[in-house]
Amino acid sequence: MRSILVLNPKGGCGKSTLATNIAGYFASEGRRVSLADCDPQQSSSDWLSMRPESAANIKRANVKAGKIDVPRRTEILVIDTPAALHGQKLANYARVSQTMVMPMMPSPLDIRAAERFIEELFSLRKLIDRKIKVATVANRVREDTIAAAKLENYLDKIKLPSGHKLPFITMLRATQNYIKAAERGLSIFEFAPAKTTYDREQWQPLLRWLSSVRSLPG
Numbered sequence: 001m002r003s004i005l006v007l008n009p010k011g012g013c014g015k016s017t018l019a020t021n022i023a024g025y026f027a028s029e030g031r032r033v034s035l036a037d038c039d040p041q042q043s044s045s046d047w048l049s050m051r052p053e054s055a056a057n058i059k060r061a062n063v064k065a066g067k068i069d070v071p072r073r074t075e076i077l078v079i080d081t082p083a084a085l086h087g088q089k090l091a092n093y094a095r096v097s098q099t100m101v102m103p104m105m106p107s108p109l110d111i112r113a114a115e116r117f118i119e120e121l122f123s124l125r126k127l128i129d130r131k132i133k134v135a136t137v138a139n140r141v142r143e144d145t146i147a148a149a150k151l152e153n154y155l156d157k158i159k160l161p162s163g164h165k166l167p168f169i170t171m172l173r174a175t176q177n178y179i180k181a182a183e184r185g186l187s188i189f190e191f192a193p194a195k196t197t198y199d200r201e202q203w204q205p206l207l208r209w210l211s212s213v214r215s216l217p218g
C-alpha cells in the first residue's frame, strides 16, 4: 500500500486542500483510495461526507487514539493531519508513511517554521525508524506578488539536515476553484474542467512525483 502524509505544523496552509485533491485525483484515476483525517477539525472528513455518490469512491480510514484503521484493499492511503503536530504523535503518523507532502504559504515566517519542522522531523528519526521522502509545495500563491518569486528562491535553498536539498515540487495559485470544488466534496480534477485547466497544469509536477519512484524511499 502507498501512503502519503500531508503535513505542516501551520494551520491554513492547505493540508486538507492537498489531501482531498490528492485523494480525489487518484480515485478519479480508478485507484482504490482511502482518506484518513487525523485532525479534530475534520475538514477532510467533512469533505468526504459531502462527496456525491456519482464521484469516484474514496473510503474513510477511521482514526482512533492516533491509530489509523486502513480499509482492506486500499491501494493509496492519504493522511490529513492537524496543525501543531509534534513529538511522539508526529512520529506515529510518520512511521506509517512513505511520502510526505508539505504545503507552504509564501511567507518568510511560514518558511522558517517549516525549516524548524524539518529539523524536528530529523531529530525524531529514531522514533520513526523508516525512510520517508519529503517534498514541499507552495500553496495559495498570488502570482502577482513578489512573494511568489522569493518563495521559489527560498524553497530552492532549504536543505535537509543530511545536506540534501528538499525537493520543491510546484506552486499552486490562490483560486476560488479549490473552495468551490471542496464545497461539493470534489477535487479540482473532478470540477469545472474549463475553469481548472491552469490549476491542473500546476498540479502536474506533484502528480508525476507522487506517481514515480522518486517519492518512494529507496
Ligand SMILES: Nc1ncnc2c1ncn2[C@@H]1O[C@H](COP(=O)(O)OP(=O)(O)O)[C@@H](O)[C@H]1O
Pocket: 010, 011, 012, 013, 014, 015, 016, 017, 018, 043, 139, 140, 141, 172, 173, 174, 175, 176, 178, 179, 182
Ligand atoms: N490554493 C488555494 N486557493 C484558495 N484557497 C485555498 C487554497 N488552498 C487552501 N485554500 C483555502 O484556505 C483555507 C485553509 O486551507 P486548508 O486546506 O483547510 O488548510 P489546513 O488544512 O492546512 O489548515 C480553506 O478555506 C481552503 O479552502
Ligand SMILES: [Mg+2]
Pocket: 015, 016, 017, 039, 041, 043, 044, 080, 081
Ligand atoms: Mg486541515
